[in-house]
Structures are given as C-alpha cells and as structure tokens.
Amino acid sequence: MKPRCLWIVPVLALLGAGALGAADGRGLYEEGLAAAEAADYEAAFAKLEAAVAAEPDNLRYGTAYRQAVIAAAGDEKKELYERCIDFFKTLVAAHPEAANAYLNLAFAHVDKIPAEGAITQVILANTSLTYFGNALELEESWLGRYSRGHAYLFWPTIFGRAASGIADLEKAIAIARENGDPKPYHARAWAALGDGYWRLDDVDKAREVWTRGRELFPGDGELEARLSRTGREELDAYLEVHYDTGQRVATHLREILGRDAAGHDEPAPR
Amino acid sequence: MSERPADREGRLPAERKTVNKIAAMPLALRRYGALLAAAILAAAPAAVALANEHRDVTRPEGAEAPWFEDRTAAAGVDRPHRTRSFKNPYAHVMEGYTALGASAAVADFDGDGWEDVFFTLSNEEGANLLYRNNGDFTFTETAAAAGVAAGNDAGNASANSLWFDYDGDGDQDLFVARFGQSLLYENRGDLTFRDVTAEAGLGPRYLNCIAAIAFDYDRDGDLDLFLGNYFQPVNLFNPETPRFFPESFETAANGGGVTVYRNEGGKLTDVTEAVGIRVSGWTLDLGHADADHDGDEDLYVAADFGSDSFFRNDGDGSFTDVTKEAIGVDTKKGMNVDWGDFDNDGLFDVFVTNITDEYMKEGNFLWQNLGGLKFADVSRETGTHATGWGWAGKFFDYDNDGWLDLYVVNGWVSGSKDPEDNYVLDIFEVIVNPELDLADARNWPPMGDKTLSGYQPNALFHNEGGIFKDDAARHGLDSRLDARGVAVADFDHDGRLDLFVTNSGKPPNLWRNVQPTGRHWIRLVLTGTKSNRDAVGARVWAQAGGRRQAAFVNGGNGFASQSSRRVHFGLEGAAVVERLEVVWPSGLEQSFTGVAADRTYQLTEGDDTLRPFVPRESTTTPQAKTPTESRP
Numbered sequence: 042m043k044p045r046c047l048w049i050v051p052v053l054a055l056l057g058a059g060a061l062g063a064a065d066g067r068g069l070y071e072e073g074l075a076a077a078e079a080a081d082y083e084a085a086f087a088k089l090e091a092a093v094a095a096e097p098d099n100l101r102y103g104t105a106y107r108q109a110v111i112a113a114a115g116d117e118k119k120e121l122y123e124r125c126i127d128f129f130k131t132l133v134a135a136h137p138e139a140a141n142a143y144l145n146l147a148f149a150h151v152d153k154i155p156a157e158g159a160i161t162q163v164i165l166a167n168t169s170l171t172y173f174g175n176a177l178e179l180e181e182s183w184l185g186r187y188s189r190g191h192a193y194l195f196w197p198t199i200f201g202r203a204a205s206g207i208a209d210l211e212k213a214i215a216i217a218r219e220n221g222d223p224k225p226y227h228a229r230a231w232a233a234l235g236d237g238y239w240r241l242d243d244v245d246k247a248r249e250v251w252t253r254g255r256e257l258f259p260g261d262g263e264l265e266a267r268l269s270r271t272g273r274e275e276l277d278a279y280l281e282v283h284y285d286t287g288q289r290v291a292t293h294l295r296e297i298l299g300r301d302a303a304g305h306d307e308p309a310p311r
Numbered sequence: 312m313s314e315r316p317a318d319r320e321g322r323l324p325a326e327r328k329t330v331n332k333i334a335a336m337p338l339a340l341r342r343y344g345a346l347l348a349a350a351i352l353a354a355a356p357a358a359v360a361l362a363n364e365h366r367d368v369t370r371p372e373g374a375e376a377p378w379f380e381d382r383t384a385a386a387g388v389d390r391p392h393r394t395r396s397f398k399n400p401y402a403h404v405m406e407g408y409t410a411l412g413a414s415a416a417v418a419d420f421d422g423d424g425w426e427d428v429f430f431t432l433s434n435e436e437g438a439n440l441l442y443r444n445n446g447d448f449t450f451t452e453t454a455a456a457a458g459v460a461a462g463n464d465a466g467n468a469s470a471n472s473l474w475f476d477y478d479g480d481g482d483q484d485l486f487v488a489r490f491g492q493s494l495l496y497e498n499r500g501d502l503t504f505r506d507v508t509a510e511a512g513l514g515p516r517y518l519n520c521i522a523a524i525a526f527d528y529d530r531d532g533d534l535d536l537f538l539g540n541y542f543q544p545v546n547l548f549n550p551e552t553p554r555f556f557p558e559s560f561e562t563a564a565n566g567g568g569v570t571v572y573r574n575e576g577g578k579l580t581d582v583t584e585a586v587g588i589r590v591s592g593w594t595l596d597l598g599h600a601d602a603d604h605d606g607d608e609d610l611y612v613a614a615d616f617g618s619d620s621f622f623r624n625d626g627d628g629s630f631t632d633v634t635k636e637a638i639g640v641d642t643k644k645g646m647n648v649d650w651g652d653f654d655n656d657g658l659f660d661v662f663v664t665n666i667t668d669e670y671m672k673e674g675n676f677l678w679q680n681l682g683g684l685k686f687a688d689v690s691r692e693t694g695t696h697a698t699g700w701g702w703a704g705k706f707f708d709y710d711n712d713g714w715l716d717l718y719v720v721n722g723w724v725s726g727s728k729d730p731e732d733n734y735v736l737d738i739f740e741v742i743v744n745p746e747l748d749l750a751d752a753r754n755w756p757p758m759g760d761k762t763l764s765g766y767q768p769n770a771l772f773h774n775e776g777g778i779f780k781d782d783a784a785r786h787g788l789d790s791r792l793d794a795r796g797v798a799v800a801d802f803d804h805d806g807r808l809d810l811f812v813t814n815s816g817k818p819p820n821l822w823r824n825v826q827p828t829g830r831h832w833i834r835l836v837l838t839g840t841k842s843n844r845d846a847v848g849a850r851v852w853a854q855a856g857g858r859r860q861a862a863f864v865n866g867g868n869g870f871a872s873q874s875s876r877r878v879h880f881g882l883e884g885a886a887v888v889e890r891l892e893v894v895w896p897s898g899l900e901q902s903f904t905g906v907a908a909d910r911t912y913q914l915t916e917g918d919d920t921l922r923p924f925v926p927r928e929s930t931t932t933p934q935a936k937t938p939t940e941s942r943p
Contacts, residue, residue: 158561160560160561164742197670199736200736
C-alpha cells in the first residue's frame with residue numbers, strides 16, 4: 042500500500058462528519074486558514090479537510106484547502122498533491138451531487154501539473170477535463186465553463202481542442218450575460234475566448250473578441266495586454282508564455298471568492 | 312600517497328562570463344517556469360550586451376558565405392544507413408522504436424595521421440563501412456577487406472561504435488555496439504582486424520547496447536569499457552515475452568541500464584555491481600569527464616523514459632550515485648551526453664538533449680558546472696533549450712574564436728506529411744490510459760508511415776560569450792533529415808573542424824569547414840605511457856590572448872558518434888599559446904610556454920618536447936596520399 046492511501050482512513054471518517062453542519066464547517070475553515078497562514082500545514086490540512094467534509098459543495102473551503110496544499114508543496118512535494126486529489130476523489134464518491142467538489146477535484150489536478158514531468162502533465166490535464174465536465178453535468182456555471190474552456194486552450198493545436206474551448210467560453214459569456222450581473226472577472230472569458238481563436242491561427246477574430254471584451258470591461262489588464270501586442274511575434278511570445286504548461290495556473294479564485302469591505306466572505310457564486 | 316593533482320578550481324581564470332551571472336541567480340528563480348520565462352526576457356538582452364563587451368563579434372571578410380560545404384558524395388561516403396526490420400510478432404511496433412543505429416566513430420585506425428570513420432548500418436543485410444581517409448578529403452571504403460563489415464545479421468543490429476586501444480598496443484581497436492550481442496575487433500596493425508569478443512571476455516552476451524565509451528576509471532593505465540544498454544538483455548529478434556517495452560513514460564526502470572567492464576591487460580571483466588553503477592533505465596548515452604578536477608573521471612548517464620543519473624568517481628575504484636545532489640531527478644528523455652567548458656570558467660559542463668515539440672516541451676539540459684559537483688540547467692538562459700527531438704549534440708569551436716559552439720541534431724521519424732498522420736495522436740491514447748501495461752509491446756500503437764517529431768532542423772549554436780545563437784541556416788547545416796550522430800574531426804588537417812553527421816535511413820552528411828576567418832588554433836595528439844595509451848581523461852589548459860581554455864581527451868562522448876580524441880583549441884587572434892598545461896590521468900603534470908599556434912603537436916606522456924604532428928605524405932595542408940598506401 043502506498044503511504045498516501047493511509048490518509049484515506051481519516052478522510053473517510055471525516056466524510057461521515059458531513060452532518061456536522063455549516064456552522065461547524067465555518068469554524069474549521071477559519072481555523073484551517075489561520076493554521077495555513079502560520080505555515081502549520083499539517084494542522085491546516087486537517088482543519089480544512091474537515092471543513093470541506095462538513096460542506097462538500099463549498100467552493101471556498103475546498104479552494105482554501107487546495108491553496109494550502111500549494112503553499113506547502115510548491116513544485117516538489119508531489120505526495121501532498123496526491124493527498125489532495127485522493128481527498129477530493131473520496132469526497133465526490135461520497136457526494137456525487139456536489140458540483141463544486143468536482144470543480145475542486147479538477148483544480149486539484151491542475152494544481153499538480155507544475156510538479157510533474159511532461160507526460161504526467163498530459164495525464165493530469167486530460168483528467169481535469171473529465172472532472173470539469175462532471176461538475177458541468179451537475180450544474181451549469183460560469184466558473185465551470187470558463188475553467189474547462191481555458192483548460193482546453195493549453196493543449197497543442199494538433200489535439201484539436203481549441204474549438205471545444207471556444208464553445209465553453211462562449212457558453213460562459215452567455216451565462217454571465219443571462220445572469221445580468223457583470224463582474225470584473227467575467228472579462229477573463231473574453232480574453233480566453235480570443236486566445237481560442239489565436240490557437241486556431243485566426244488572429245483577426247481573436248483581436249475582434251478582445252476588442253469587444255474591452256468595450257464591456259474597459260481597463261481590464263488581460264485584454265489590454267493582448268491588444269497592446271500589435272505584432273504577431275510579440276503576441277505569440279506573450280501567449281506562449283501564458284500557455285506554458287510548466288508554469289502554475291492560478292486557481293485561488295480570489296476574484297470570485299472575494300471578501301466584502303468588512304472582511305467577510307462574499308457568497309460564492311454559482 | 313595519492314598522485315592526484317591539486318584541485319584546479321583554485322586556478323580558474325578571472326574571466327567569468329555572462330552565464331555565470333545567470334547561474335548566480337537563486338536556484339528557485341531558475342527552476343520555476345513562469346519566473347523562468349520572465350528571467351529569460353529580462354536577462355537575455357543584458358547578457359548579450361555584457362558578452363559583447365568581452366569579444367569581437369564582427370564577421371570577418373567573406374563571412375556571409377556558408378562556412379560548411381557538403382562533401383558527402385565527392386568524398387565517397389554517401390552510402391545510406393538502413394534501419395532494421397523485424398520478423399517477430401511485435402515487428403510492426405518495434406520498427407517505430409528502433410529507428411536508430413546510424414553511428415559514426417572517428418579515429419586514425421591505420422596510424423597514418425589522417426582520421427578515418429567507421430559507419431554503421433542496421434539492416435540485416437547491411438555491411439558496416441570503414442572509410443579510410445585518403446588525405447585529400449576523399450575516403451576509401453575498406454570494411455570487408457579489414458574484416459569489420461559483418462555487424463548485422465538475423466540476430467543482431469549495429470547501434471553504435473567506438474574506437475579505443477583496448478590492449479594498449481598503440482593502435483585503435485573497434486567495438487561495435489549492437490542490439491543483440493556486441494563485438495570487439497582487435498586491430499592487427501596491418502589494416503585488418505580480428506574478432507576478439509569472446510577472447511577479451513565480452514561475450515557472446517545480450518546487452519542491447521546503444522552507447523559505449525572507454526575511460527580509465529581506476530587509473531591503472533588501461534581503458535575500461537562502459538556500455539549503455541537500451542532494452543533489457545533479451546533477444547529482441549525473437550523475444551520470449553511481449554513485456555520488453557518501457558513500463559512508464561517517465562520513471563521506467565526496466566531498461567538495460569549500464570554495464571561496466573574493467574580492463575586488465577586486455578581482459579575485460581564485468582564489474583558493474585562492484586563499482587556501484589546500479590541503474591536499470593533505458594540508457595541512451597554515457598559521458599565522462601573529471602567534473603570536479605580531482606583527477607578521476609565522473610560519469611553522466613542519459614536515460615530515455617526516466618531520470619538521468621550522475622555518478623561521482625570516488626577515486627578508489629568505485630562510484631557513488633550523486634544524482635539528486637548534482638542534477639536532481641528528472642522525468643525527461645535524455646539522449647546525448649557531451650562535456651565541454653562552454654563558459655570558459657575551467658569547469659566542464661554537460662549538454663544533454665531531450666524532447667521539445669509542440670506537444671511535449673521538455674527542453675534540453677545545458678548543465679553549467681557550478682563546482683563542487685553541483686550543476687544548474689542554463690539551457691533557457693543560453694538559448695539552447697528548445698531544438699526539437701534531440702539526438703547528438705557536440706561541443707566544438709567551429710570558428711576558432713576560443714568559445715565552444717554546439718551542433719545539435721534533431722528529429723525522430725519523418726514519415727507522412729499529412730497532418731492526420733501524426734503519431735502523437737496515436738501515442739496520446741496510450742498516454743492517457745493509466746490502466747495500460749506499457750511494458751507490453753502489444754499496447755503500443757504501430758507507427759507505420761506516420762510522423763513523430765519529424766522534419767526538424769538541426770541547430771548550430773554559435774557561442775557568443777556564453778549565450779548561443781543558432782547559425783545553422785546561415786551555414787547550410789539546418790538539415791531536416793532524421794539525424795542521429797555527430798562526429799567532429801579535422802579530416803583535412805587545415806585547422807578547421809569538420810562534421811560527419813549520420814542520418815537514420817539516409818546517407819550521412821560530411822560537412823567540410825571552409826570558414827575564411829584565418830583565426831589561430833592549436834591541436835594536441837596525446838599518447839599516454841604510464842597513463843592509458845589513448846590518453847583518455849588527460850586534461851589540457853591553454854592560456855592565449857587573455858583567455859584560458861580547458862579541454863580533455865574524451866573516450867567517445869556523445870550519442871551515436873565518437874569525435875576525434877585530438878584536443879583542439881581555437882585561439883582567435885593569438886598566434887602563440889603563452890602557456891600550455893597537461894595533466895595526465897596518471898597525475899603527471901607538464902607545461903609548455905610560448906607554443907606557436909596553427910600546428911598540431913604530438914605529446915607523449917613524460918616527454919619534455921612538443922613535436923610537430925604531420926600526417927604521412929603531407930608536408931603542407933592538405934596533401935593527398937595514395938589510396939593504396941599500406942601501413943608500415
């Protein structure tokens with residue numbers, strides 16, 4: 042038995058604690074955050090895993106746990122990423138209705154990518170697409186569509202996945218429009234949608250999309266960065282770095298899971 | 312009392328270049344992709360500017376014309392390599408993964424002063440070729456007459472070759488590495504060879520060898536043989552099991568590993584376990600050098616489907632695996648090991664090729680030697696990171712400017728050009744199926760006529776003070792054939808290093824260096840007496856024109872190719888080497904002052920005189936000899 046399998050026992054015990062309720066989850070979450078901030082990662086993992094177990098569909102708790110893992114593991118301690126992935130796998134098995142648990146499971150795979158070699162990166166990236174898809178089957182969301190659409194764009198052109206990415210990103214934009222409550226982070230879908238066309242070698246269309254996005258979200262840094270690169274070579278260089286599979290993709294969801302002026306968590310969007 | 316020379320790290324020149332500044336960045340900064348990219352963008356322009364302060368980068372008159380001429384056909388060396396076909400149940404899979412075996416090994420086998428080439432084919436009917444240098448940039452093929460043509464048959468396929476004086480009698484013997492059972496030929500000294508494989512203790516034995524180097528690891532005065540084996544020791548031509556393929560794409564430990572033979576007066580004994588070389592990966596290349604200048608040779612092992620390894624020679628006849636401390640553990644596809652002091656800091660650095668393509672961006676390693684057996688990969692910072700599906704990569708100073716350049720050949724299989732026929736799509740289905748037993752050859756898709764990282768250009772990296780710029784297209788060296796080996800030698804003794812490049816399934820390319828710079832150079836032909844006769848491991852320092860360079864006699868480093876063992880220094884504008892120092896494997900140190908440039912010298916260990924080395928019947932450069940000339 043691999044050592045990491047030993048963690049499953051306490052994890053299963055914690056999953057049974059789902060009845061603890063939201064209030065208990067909240068307390069564990071706060072304690073876990075404090076432990077992570079103090080770099081007491083073992084304590085942080087225990088508290089945050091318990092918090093997530095108490096509220097499996099809580100995107101914020103799951104995200105906090107993953108970020109604590111990244112902080113502790115960096116690009117080296119693969120076993121911590123494996124622990125995190127195992128935790129969320131067990132979680133979705135116990136709570137197959139929890140869309141956000143699937144999202145966190147997908148992100149946990151993305152989080153591990155920089156720590157792995159080129160081949161395992163492919164496997165992780167491919168598996169994350171499956172879990173993003175599971176989340177979307179349970180519940181349509183801007184975050185799910187954006188995340189999967191963006192993930193498709195990391196694939197080299199030869200795999201023909203850019204079109205799937207474009208479709209997801211268009212859906213994300215449509216969801217945001219239907220909700221009628223534009224948020225600054227929605228600009229990301231416009232940036233990524235243009236990237237999809239860049240991936241398909243249709244730079245004119247890409248610029249058209251980024252320009253439209255800038256009209257809706259003036260001053261957005263991602264859109265400005267793309268549109269300011271008027272030469273093809275400098276645009277390619279910029280986006281190739283952006284889509285370099287060796288670099289860590291930000292999955293902290295900070296803009297989405299914001300806190301209000303009083304420092305309280307804002308409700309996580311669906 | 313040890314005869315080891317004093318540690319040379321204290322004698323480093325003051326001239327430390329740009330790359331050293333990059334290496335001085337915090338390790339964490341250089342290791343992480345995002346920050347790394349930023350580091351490249353930020354560091355490169357400044358680095359080049361710094362480099363330019365130190366050297367004249369202006370082109371000499373006539374520099375616009377290519378500096379290399381393709382003389383393959385004119386020289387008579389244009390017979391093509393042929394890959395192996397198999398007749399077993401796994402043949403359709405194996406043929407895609409054995410497009411190897413096009414190798415070239417350079418040495419002066421007939422002792423006439425001109426360097427000759429042994430070239431391997433791999434098809435069952437293919438006769439290996441021995442090209443004897445006529446001295447006028449033509450060659451005469453003599454393999455059959457010499458008795459070294461028979462390297463391929465139903466149970467063996469030639470994969471590589473190595474010249475070394477295994478019996479210390481002063482002439483070059485020949486090792487033919489094979490998928491199957493390898494061969495050792497003794498040079499009789501009369502232009503013929505005899506098979507001494509069994510007599511010397513090498514077999515017959517299945518090793519599926521693809522890499523061979525020879526150096527004197529225990530400094531007892533003879534050359535020991537280090538073999539890198541790709542497949543595990545099974546009969547590939549009639550395997551008893553289908554489970555002989557790599558068990559993993561990144562951590563495979565079911566390959567052939569490394570085999571070490573200790574030489575005792577021409578008797579070779581397997582001492583692999585005893586010396587502590589314990590690896591079981593898919594070895595593709597081996598490279599030795601004295602990385603820490605402690606007087607003995609250390610070893611880098613490049614492995615496919617898993618981590619490379621680094622072994623420190625402990626000086627007592629054993630090695631210690633210091634991979635984690637020296638280079639870290641990787642998951643890449645190491646294919647080449649060449650050592651050279653690219654940054655002129657006195658320490659030998661390592662170049663390793665890996666796979667870089669749209670679908671997999673591993674990047675090559677340029678391991679900058681930081682001293683203390685620590686290395687940092689500076690391939691991104693130096694511009695040598697991404698060349699393609701790399702094979703041989705050799706350091707050599709093609710323009711004699713005193714900085715080691717680098718020629719890297721690329722490309723796996725160039726088949727159909729139809730985008731639908733890209734094998735990546737097939738192998739992807741295997742990669743993303745973690746349930747598959749990869750060790751089972753039947754689970755690997757056949758390649759057929761499909762392409763995998765094909766039609767990739769070779770790269771000629773010009774060293775511009777530690778930063779490299781690809782000049783391959785300018786010099787016509789950007790061939791897109793599926794090249795494998797690069798043998799560097801001055802075939803016409805004109806002071807300019809030429810290239811013999813092997814291509815899988817195609818004729819080789821013989822590139823004659825015709826650069827018009829007139830820059831100075833010096834070359835040494837070393838002969839050991841107390842040390843091994845080939846002087847492998849001898850280190851040489853040349854101080855000239857305000858620059859101090861280091862080189863060593865290498866025993867066959869580099870994938871599928873053995874370059875000349877002669878030590879060559881480009882001297883740029885310096886017509887005299889102010890000080891030339893040699894440290895022999897025995898520990899003996901010799902030095903010379905005021906040595907005139909633009910000559911090749913013979914130096915015998917312990918002899919106080921540098922003697923002019925002139926190829927037979929050549930009083931000026933170059934001058935032809937008759938093809939029928941016999942060895943005295």
